[in-house]
Amino acid sequence: MRVLVVEDDAGLGEVVVETLRKENFAVDLAKNGEDGRHLGSTEQYDAVVLDLGLPKVDGVTVLQSWRDEERTFPVLILTARDAWADKVAGFKAGADDYLTKPFRVQELVMRLRALIRRSSGQVAARIVCGPLSFDAQLGQFELDGLPLRLTAFEWRVLSALMLRKNTVVERRDLINRVYEYDADADSNSLEVIIGRLRRKIGSDMIQTVRGRGYQLGRVPG
Template structure:
């Protein structure tokens, strides 16, 4: 999952970005509202974290312009302890949730995780697909109650597919949602990870789990419980 973090306190920005990356998110950062708005409109993020008190363009205006121009992914705002008016304005502008500074990073991660799940129509942190169970909170995957070990990149890719079962997802979309702005878009790494996932999850192609649609992308099939 790919996040946008817009925070002008560079120390806090670095700390949050580091913790979010440890939670298996790819994170793009901006230090002012102008750059934040540019990135927010240029990239299909899975969610954004936006501080209210930003230079150049404040966080409320950023969210308003994002929503006016069609950005519909979840947004969480960061506000000062006594800034209840900012919370109301932020929610009215189109934010989905807020956190009051100071806060525990673990709560931020949990709230972002919940926002992304809900935007994909998943209320529980455990996503089930037939014999597969993926826990988005603990980053654990089991198949037929057996733990499947995935690398960080493999997990990111499979999590996105699990959140979008039966949808055809292009390679470029997968790259956009899984990697940050420094990733080589011409890389064949997606094909490599798809092969690894097939080998780990469906080596005999019994489930025909991940389909390749030539010229279109990939599709994770919904499986019935066995």
């Protein structure tokens, strides 16, 4: 899972980024509205955390611009503005959730997980595929009822596949959800991660769909 954080407070931005990375998310940070708008328009994200009071371009304008471009990723507004009018403006611009400062970082993590799960079409917090289960609200995997230990990269790939189980996930889509903006990403490194996952959860759990990508679960036919 990959998240964009648009926050001009350097200290707070680093705390949010560090927390999300500890929870295995790939995270990009933009420190002003102009950079945030550009990243949201050109990169692929599972969710965005957006401040309202940003330099260069304000958060509501940034959000409106994304929605005008039909960018559909869920957006959580994180701001010190708690007036009703500000909340209305945020939701009218296309926000999916609104959290005011000060806040608990773990609440932010839980809200983001819920937004990503629902935007992927999953209603229940617990997703099951054969012997594998994923608590999408806690971010925890189990195999045959036992905790599954994964690296951050393995977790990102497997969560992307699990949220779209029984559906082919394009190779480029997976790469975009695993690596951060300035990372040196390629399909070979993705193959390595897929290979490690197959050794951990079973070689028949992740199917290669030639010329397209990967699918968690059996491919019909």
